[in-house]
Amino acid sequence: xxxxxxxxxxxxxxxxxxxxxxxxxxxxxxxxxxxxxxxxxxxxxxxxxxxxxxxxxxxxxxxxxxxxxxxxxxxxxxxxxxxxxxxxxxxxxxxxxxxxxxxxxxxxxxxxxxxxxxxxxxxxxxxxxxxxxxxxxxxxxxxxxxxxxxxxxxxxxxxxxxxxxxxxxxxxxxxxxxxxxxxxxxxxxxxxxxxxxxxxxxxxxxxxxxxxxxxxxxxxxxxxxxxxxxxxxxxxxxxxxxxxxxxxxxxxxxxxxxxxxxxxxxxxxxxxxxxxxxxxxxxxxxxxxxxxxxxxxxxxxxxxxxxxxxxxxxxxxxxxxxxxxxxxx
Numbered sequence: 396x397x398x399x400x401x402x403x404x405x406x407x408x409x410x411x412x413x414x415x416x417x418x419x420x421x422x423x424x425x426x427x428x429x430x431x432x433x434x435x436x437x438x439x440x441x442x443x444x445x446x447x448x449x450x451x452x453x454x455x456x457x458x459x460x461x462x463x464x465x466x467x468x469x470x471x472x473x474x475x476x477x478x479x480x481x482x483x484x485x486x487x488x489x490x491x492x493x494x495x496x497x498x499x500x501x502x503x504x505x506x507x508x509x510x511x512x513x514x515x516x517x518x519x520x521x522x523x524x525x526x527x528x529x530x531x532x533x534x535x536x537x538x539x540x541x542x543x544x545x546x547x548x549x550x551x552x553x554x555x556x557x558x559x560x561x562x563x564x565x566x567x568x569x570x571x572x573x574x575x576x577x578x579x580x581x582x583x584x585x586x587x588x589x590x591x592x593x594x595x596x597x598x599x600x601x602x603x604x605x606x607x608x609x610x611x612x613x614x615x616x617x618x619x620x621x622x623x624x625x626x627x628x629x630x631x632x633x634x635x636x637x638x639x640x641x642x643x644x645x646x647x648x649x650x651x652x653x654x655x656x657x658x659x660x661x662x663x664x665x666x667x668x669x670x671x672x673x674x675x676x677x678x679x680x681x682x683x684x685x686x687x688x689x690x691x692x693x694x695x696x697x698x699x700x701x702x703x704x705x706x707x708x709x710x711x712x713x714x715x716x717x718x719x720x721x722x723x724x
Contacts, residue, residue: 396437396438396442396504397501398437399435399437399438399441400434400438400498400501400504401497401501402434403431403434403435403438403494403497404494404497404501406427406430407427407431407490407491407493407494407497408494409427410424410427410428411488411490411493411494412487413427413487414485414486414490415488415491436661436665439660439664440657440658440661441657443644443647443656443657444653444656444657445509446459446462446648447653448653449507449510452649455644455645456590456591456593456594456641456645457590457591459590459641459644459645459648460587460588460589460590461587463587463637463641464587466583466587467580467584467587467633471577471580471581471584474573477489523658524658526655526658527655527661530651530652531662531663534650534659536711537647537651537663538666539705539708540602541662541666541667543705544666544668545666545668545670546670546701547610547702548668548671549670549671549673549674549677550674550695550701551609551674551698552671552674552675552678553674553691553694553695554612554616554694556674556675556676556679556682557678557690557694558575558616559572560687561616561691562575565619566621566622566625567622575625575626576629578626578630578633579612579630579632579633580633581630582629582632582636583634583636584633584637585630586638586641587638587641589634589638590641590642593638595716596715597711597714597715598642598643598645598646598714598716599646600711600712601638601639601642602642602643602646604635605634605638605639606639606702607635607699607702608631608635609632609635609636609639610695610699610702611628611631611632611635612625612628612632613694613695613698614695615627615628616628617691617694619688647660647663678690681693
């Protein structure tokens with residue numbers, strides 16, 4: 396995590412320097428963005444793995460919810476602060492401020508003291524991958540959900556790819572779309588606060604129900620709903636997203652063996668978003684071929700079908716939480 400945040404500090408700082416000096420070219424920014432994304436890919440699974448080392452098992456879900464609360468709050472305040480910085484001092488200095496936030500994270504992580512533990516035997520990178528894959532595929536409830544996430548995120552990417560087009564054509568432009576996304580963030584904040592309180596007996600069922608909530612605004616967008624009901628749908632989706640992900644992360648941390656948790660989480664992150672970029676490109680092409688709203692209806696219908704299929708999996712209904720259990724039932 397330290398290495399990842401040091402990398403992101405440098406990559407964001409380099410991007411800021413290029414913009415401030417006027418030397419930036421698109422390919423330079425693209426390379427630095429790729430470096431930043433790769434570092435994030437190492438940071439996120441490690442964060443999933445480190446939390447159980449500093450939080451008691453019964454406090455994992457509140458801890459994940461608190462983290463989601465702070466992330467949601469930053470997603471609400473961040474664009475406003477960034478917009479102000481861009482307007483006052485320029486985009487380069489705004490990105491320099493972002494680099495500074497990663498530097499603060501480096502200091503916080505440096506001060507973090509983990510409890511003593513027995514280190515595993517040294518292994519090669521490929522050996523780690525094989526070990527993580529063996530653990531990942533041995534837990535059916537994990538790979539079923541990751542398979543679902545991979546498929547559903549392709550359908551959900553229609554919201555990201557086509558939503559701004561709908562907003563520009565029929566909803567009044569960027570200001571309306573920005574408001575809808577802001578309300579999505581408010582819903583995410585509400586969901587994360589709610590997640591600090593709930594203790595689901597069937598956590599996987601809760602995650603599946605939250606996924607159904609998450610698809611609400613996609614259906615509203617396909618139905619050409621006006622801004623007000625679309626914002627309501629976005630709020631519901633925000634609640635479902637953070638509540639579901641808090642429960643999902645906590646379930647992984649509680650039932651996946653600690654020795655392979657970060658590696659399993661790596662496959663979770665990779666599998667869940669591997670095809671998301673494909674979806675972003677696909678829905679634009681499909682909308683051009685069959686029409687904007689027809690494509691949105693296809694995406695909304697397929698998303699609903701994927702959730703319905705997920706709900707038929709017996710593991711989701713049988714899986715029961717245990718406050719003291721550390722291995723899968």
